[in-house]
Amino acid sequence: MSNTQGRPARPRSPTRRQITAIAMAAVTTASLMSSTAYGQSVDLSQWSPEYIRSIAGTETYDTAGHCASVVPLDYTGRLTYWWTGPTEASPQIEHEINDAFWAAWAETYPNIETDAQNIDYNQLLDRLRTTLLGNAAPMVIRLQILGGVEFASKGYFQELKPEDIGYETADFWPGAMKSVTWDGTTYGVPTNNETMAMIWNADIFERAGLDPEAPPATWADVVEYSKKIHDELGISGYGLVARQNAGNTPFRFMPQLWAFGGGALDEAEETPSYEQVYLDNDGTKAALQAAYDMYVRDKSVPTSALTNTQNENQAPFIAGQLAMMIAHPSEYAKMVDLAGQATGADKEVADTVVENMRYGLIPEGPERRAVVFGGSNMHFINDEYVEGGFDEQAAKAIACFWNSPEWSTKLAWTGSNPGNLAGFKTEWMKERLDTIKFLDVTTSMLPSGIPFPVIPEATEIMNIIVPDMLQNVLTERMAVDEAAADAAAKVESLLGGGL
Amino acid sequence: MSIATGQATRPLIGQVAKRPSILSRVIAHRTDYLYVLPAIIVMLVVIAFPIYYTIELSFFRTPPNLQMRDKIWTGIDNYRTVLSSSVFHEVTIQTIIWTAASTFFAFLLGLGAALSLHREFIGRGVMRALLLIPYVISAVAASYVWKWLYHSDFGVIGAISVQLGFTDEPINFLDNRQTVLASLIVVNIWKEFSFAMVMLMAGLQTVPDQLIRAAQVDGANAWNRFWHVTFPHLKGVSMVTVLLLMVANFNSFIIPFVMTGGGPADASHIWITHIYQLAFGRQQWGIASAYAVILFVVMMALGYFYVKALTRGDEARAG
Structure with a gap:
């Protein structure tokens, strides 16, 4: 299409007017960019514990x-x-x-x-x-x-x-x-x-023959440490949470899923489209298998994981009956509070737990280290x-x-x-x-x-479909492959406007 | 003040009664209708409108990115989806087991307790009060207490069973698909049997002492006295009690929702918790409404039998 209306075609080299316009645009853009840079309170590129301090x-x-x-x-x-x-x-x-x-x-x-x-x-x-x-x-x-x-x-x-x-x-x-x-x-x-971060009880680690100051570096280590703690001491290793219809479950399971290269959709990618379903990929299956190994094969996590939220992990942790869990920084303050309320022999146990509480980075997987x-x-x-x-x-x-x-x-x-x-x-x-x-x-x-996928269906995917998938595996209602395929089909149907 | 009269329309003996029209009967009873009008208005607002709206919604689809007013017409698709869903079939079986077992055992326990408390013995008042506790206690509080009693790792029941040597490790009541429903039914029976007990104790007051004594004189043993004298007198109240228990159990929500949320892996979902999850967890309002309409029809059928049972005596007297 042309609007030259009989005038000679525009020359290829820019006119003075165009040059002025380009220069103005460049100056304006630079100015906007610089004001944004100056407006930013902190430099996110330097983010580290030292920088924060x-x-x-x-x-x-x-x-x-x-x-x-x-x-x-x-x-x-x-x-x-x-x-x-x-x-x-x-x-x-x-x-x-x-x-x-x-x-x-x-x-x-x-x-x-x-x-x-x-x-x-x-x-x-x-x-x-x-x-x-x-x-x-x-x-x-x-x-x-x-x-x-x-x-x-x-x-x-x-x-x-x-x-x-x-x-x-x-x-x-x-x-x-x-x-x-x-x-x-x-x-x-x-x-x-x-x-969140990984919390562990250094005293339990030591008694189980693990390095008390080193958290599990990978999710494979979590499975191994959890089993070792359970086998050596008869208590739960990792505080798995898998209750249905609860926000706690995806907050603790999705980091594991992403670490293995899985996901609900492609939310862990650099530029997610939220259109590709990752629930039945190999990464998701590997994460499900790890959860299965801890709950069913090794029995190294609380049996009550299927009806528990994170709140129910606090009591066993302060009682020295649980070695590791994923939690907020506030968990330390909570444990200090609980120890303050304990009396007699319980007080001694609780004080030992608080003294031995350690925080470390959430373990990484073959693909990445991730957290919600x-x-x-x-x-x-x-x-x-x-x-x-x-x-x-x-x-x-x-x-x-x-x-x-x-x-x-x-x-x-x-x-x-x-x-x-x-x-x-x-x-x-x-x-x-x-x-x-x-x-x-x-x-x-x-x-x-x-971040979780920014789509209207996110709550159903995270609070219902993901916990259901996990429960289907942990109760052995479905095999890992079946549960992953079932969940992926549900998400695809949901995104397609179905049920 | 005028007194609306049934007398005026009542036929005299020997006369052929001409049945008055509905309008004339309404006019004759206008004061009575005025008395019940506020209740009818409230019922229309709080019962009839929600029923109408649920039925209407059951014919629409409600995607998560659309407001309710933008819902999409789907005809009977929601009903088809619900009825053909394998989860619905599973949940229906669980609902039937939940309702039948809870009703049967709560009635049986209630009957036993009522018969025991009907006798004179020292401490009867205290026992009656104690047995009423489950009924008056908050269902939410009771559910939390039972959840901790049953807890798979630190539950009291599991710990006792290990200490007494019955099991090697704590029993897994709630985190196991095979045991969870039965465990919840036990809690429900514990919560409901007192209701059956109260109803049947009231029924036992109507059994004439003379008949019991006459049967005793005739040499009838305890079982025969119960079966041939007491129980026939309890038939009406038993029917009402069973129907009320069934309705309550079909609609039961608190115990399964608080204790397990329908899990693990849907094993303790019953219709009402499943409807709740579809509506509020998944925002599938249309599907949930269709489901609710199906439940409503079942409830109406039970309600019909309940009213029949209640009015059977009246009809017999009138007939």
């Missing part, structure tokens, strides 16, 4: 002063907010920080009437789904990293990016921003990001689905306050990391590193983090 405590922030520029502190309004906060299983310090947050919030924005509900992790999604159907949802919700895309794709969430609440996109992990992006639009702000890039995101719900209507200023105020470098760090105290990367520079981050043992280990797993 070197930047901690280098900057101070005025949370109220910053949020006042987003929403005036005397704003009068109403806020409804749901999130999953501290539970009975959380260490005491999490409860104290939670109380301190709400006290600070009430002091900073005294005229915003707030109805905040702390809802159990396994119930939050169901409750949101139900209330959305009845237009009775809260204005603001903080959801697990896996949960948001389903609602964004259905049009329940408002567009929301860090810039809307006074921060920059570059202040958040790129992987985290990916998890709040659907169809090219940003629908949330990452509140915290977490990766977890965490939570904050979302604004569209006005028509909110009970009593959406109060934009109140919502922005809580989002600014919660995601500030200060509270983003404090609210992630023992279990996670600040979503706002500027939090890593705060005095509170320095305090965390100084007081929380092993925090640098779990934090240094972040670059190995792989």
